[in-house]
Amino acid sequence: METSELLKRVRRIEIKTKGLSKQIFAGEYQSAFKGRGMSFSEVRSYQYGDDVRNIDWNVTARSGEPYIKVFEEERELTVMLLVDISKSSFFGTTKQMKNDLITEICAVMAFSATKNNDKVGLLLFSDRVEKYLPPKKGRGHILRIIRELIETRPTGTGTDIGKALTYFTNMVKKRSICFLVSDFLAEDYERPLRIASRRHDVIGLHLYDPREKELPDVGLIHARDAESGQMQWVDTGSSKVRRNYQAWYDRHQEYFKQAFQKSGADSLSLETTEDYVKGLLRFFKSR
Known part of the structure; x- marks a missing residue:
């Protein structure tokens, strides 16, 4: 992406999300996350x-x-954004790709935190840690976070949530609020999540596209696996294929719910078609 276009996107996101954080989230954020x-x-x-x-x-x-x-x-807190940027996040069948929505939500969280004089850090991951920005304060640092969310592309070909949580636990010693943002189409992260939750306030933000929940019946299609890059023919007209896909998706979501419940961490699921402002407000008020 050209530098000028990148700066324009950063500025557009700043204007939109900074307004949201100032008008809506600041009070709810402060009451939801108290000093520890x-x-x-x-x-x-x-x-x-x-x-x-x-x-x-x-x-x-x-x-x-x-x-x-x-x-x-x-009162001062540390907020960490652990963001899944694996290739499955670059997907969307509605007006917004998942990664665009992730960037907006993270920007709102970051501006809400900085308005409260809290530090904000960023960890981007796929099947490896792609980028780590230590927690800092200030508008310049928040704009750096937004730029990295927009511009960073994964070098990894999969998703390893456990590895990201382990890295975070080793790097951030001070108790912090950790927003783990992902589509959670992965497993084997329950133990690292449990360890991280003992020290930090971990919140799982599950973002999903409606087409990820259910495979539509549109006949024979030539599809690419988002993370492996492999092409294959898929017969969506087969009820067995659709049932198997549904079972695969449901298994991952059940694992997500149980892992967070067992670790004592909070979680929230948001569909890309819904108003994330309302969803986050409901979540903040429930804490």
Whole structure:
């Protein structure tokens, strides 16, 4: 993509998603994701009903009167975007490709986080880690994230969610909010998800195209596998072929639901045809 066209796309996405995050998501984001630690604020005189475990014995000894330590919630958070950019994300039968929708949603999350003075990081993956941007603050960093989401193409030929989660767990030590964005057409990531969820607040955002749920009956077609690149003839007129495809899709989605449920992590499924603003708002309000 030409640099000028890339910058125009980045600017269009910034205008659209920054407005959404400012008008809609900022308040919901702040209430949904609270600080995860307590920091010392001040000392004050002991009052009836205060927790005696918070008494500052040094100040109490010097003053001759009881004083307690006052703590406040650490508001600053770290937000990590773990984004599946495998070739299956470059698919769409509606007005938007999955990867375009992923870019928009991630931009909304990033602008919501930066408005709250939180750091944002990015990890792009296929069957390997394609790109890692450490968490930082600022508009320039968010625009870099958007550029990478638009421009980065996978070098891998498959999807390995477990490898991405393991890399994330090893790289990000501070507790963070992790949005794992994928179509989740993969398995064998339950254990890395469980490990990541012990330290971080992991949320799975499952994005899917309606045609991925059900194979339409359109006769014999010459189709390319999005990730392997192999071409093959598929008889969509065969009820057996459609049933097998449906079973394959359902198996992956059942694995996704059970893996997140067992790990104690939240998850949300969004179809590319639905209003993701409403879907995310409902999710935020439910937390």
